[in-house]
Amino acid sequence: MEATWQGLLTGVSTAATDPEMAGLPVDFRCRVPDFVSQRVLGRRLAWRLDPGAQFALVAAREACQNAGLNPREWDPGRVGVVLGVGGNSLHQYEHEFSLLASGRAAEISALAVPRSMPSTVAAEIGLDLDARGPNLVVSATCASGTAALGTARDFLWSGSCDIVITGGAEAPSARIGSATFGQLGALSTRARNPAGACRPFDRDRDGFVLGEGAGVLVLERADHARARGARAHAxxxxxxxxxxxxxxxxxxxxxxxxxxxxxxxxxxxxxxxxxxxxxxxxxxxxxxxxxxxxxxxxxxxxxxxxxxxxxxxxxxxxxxxxxxxxxxxxxxxxxxxxxxxxxxxxxxxxxxxxxxxxxxxxxxxxxxxxxxxxxxxxxxxxxxxxx
Structure with a gap:
């Protein structure tokens, strides 16, 4: 969180040419810097998860730590998870479709479906943190992460949860994603100057730059937070x-x-x-x-x-x-x-x-x-x- 915040204060774009996008009309994007999933999550868990779920899990752990919450001490049935996810992951599908097209269906991974389901992002947080309350994703395209906040708050208001882990997570960085958004004319084409490409509200704007990541917050009933002496950020x-x-x-x-x-x-x-x-x-x-x-x-x-x-x-x-x-x-x-x-x-x-x-x-x-x-x-x- 702190590294992200300090990066935002610089006012300098993180967009850069990405070798994984080589050969595409738009070959640059914003990546989460210095993220080594195996180092953070361990080899086996990192292997099982799609990048979007990896980001979500790391952010959820940090959010709970920041909130002073220990999953070993909470009532798991009173903790929900509501994550905004715009669509299913395409990272795994690109590889599996290539196997299918080349007649190698027997080599397709049994994990292709669970890795790519939007609901997997929320489910993995529930599994990792032992959160057994309502668990779902909200999909409202680019409004998903904010829509999740409203849904999470409703679970608190209804009395079915004391705590809801919420926000949004996605890694729309598969090559097919860049290609399709490029075809829609939604992406900036300033390949010679990626860091200067995304120009919101500027006269010379020509589109967005794909990013990736997760933003996760802990929403908590006010009386529950007071009872455990928690400090609210907002x-x-x-x-x-x-x-x-x-x-x-x-x-x-x-x-x-x-x-x-x-x-x-x-x-x-x-x-x-x-x-x-x-x-x-x-x-x-x-x-x-x-x-x-x-x-x-x-x-x-x-x-x-x-x-x-x-x-x-x-x-x-x-x-x-x-x-x-x-x-x-x-x-x-x-x-x-x-x-x-x-x-x-x-x-x-x-x-x-x-x-x-x-x-x-x-x-x-x-x-x-x-x-x-x-x-x-x-x-x-x-x-x-x-x-």
Whole structure:
């Protein structure tokens, strides 16, 4: 967590040419640096898990440790797991399909299915941490990680859980993923300058850069946390979700669904737009998505508070993005400083939004919003307040 946070404060993109993407029209992406799965998880467990599940497991362990929770001491039936995952993993399938196409079906791994199921990510956390409560994934494309937070909170409110491990995890870094997003025209093509490729809200933006990773938080009933003397980093005060019902990939051009989710989250938190001090934007750097998000922000806030877009630094990890950005929003509130957006130099004419860029910005904050929007017009927004 700390290494990620310090990296975000630099405002420098992690995008770089990736030898695994060689030969593709877009051959660069953002990788989790210095991650050696066998060293962290052990050889056997690392071998069994898809990269997305590896990231999820490491993040979940760290989140529980940070929260002062010991799985050997909790009531396992009262601990749930809700993870946002945009889609099933394609890493294993690429290899297995090649075996099938070459007539070598007998060599296909028996683990191909469990490795690639979206639900495996949540199931492995339950298995590793002995969490026996509700266990599921939420799949809402790029809004999955944020949508998981709302679902997790409902389990707390219903009284069926005291603790829910939640967030998002995904490793959309298989070659087929890069190829298909490239065909959709969603990826930046600045291969000569990968670190300068992702430019959210900038006039010269041309698409996102694929990322990977996990962002996991511990949500806990307030009375349960107080009883064990836990220190809360933030309060999940509001949640809103909606669907554009407009197009299977493009957002509503006026950002109507996004604005509706923002208003729901504000109403749920019993806050007015003026109460929000910072917005962690979806900020994909695609022309249509950024424009729709900016329109929604103007409609809801008039003059929005300072905005940052972290995909410019760590890339777009699809279903994991909402979990990662929610975690960073909590850190932003706790440390009272907003990480900058990388590669922002000139806004579209007529777009009056305060994009934090170049350097971190210290700001007094009591409430912040983290928002995620995805293919199919699926929108999810979370509001966090200081405890």
């Amino acid at each position: 309060v999940l005060a509001g949640f809103g979700a909606s669907c554009d019902a407009h197009h299977f990939t493009a957002p509503h051009p006026e950002g109507r669904g996004a604005a509706a989710a923002m208003r729901q989250a504000l109403h749920d938190a019993d806050l007015a737009p003026a109460d929000i001090d910072h917005i962690n934007a979806h900020g994909t750097a695609t022309r249509l998505n950024d424009q729709a998000e900016l329109q929604a922000l103007r409609d809801v806030f008039g003059q929005p508070p300072p905005v940052t877009a972290l995909k410019s630094i760590i890339g777009h990890s699809l279903g994991a993005a909402g979990g990662i950005e929610a975690t960073c929003t909590v850190l932003t509130l706790g440390r009272q400083v907003i990480p900058p957006t990388a590669n922002f130099s000139s806004a579209d004419p007529g777009v009056e939004v305060d994009v934090v860029c170049k350097d971190p910005r210290p700001v007094r904050m009591r409430a912040a919003m983290s928002q995620s929007f995805g293919f199919g017009g699926q929108n999810a927004v979370a509001v966090f307040t200081s405890p």
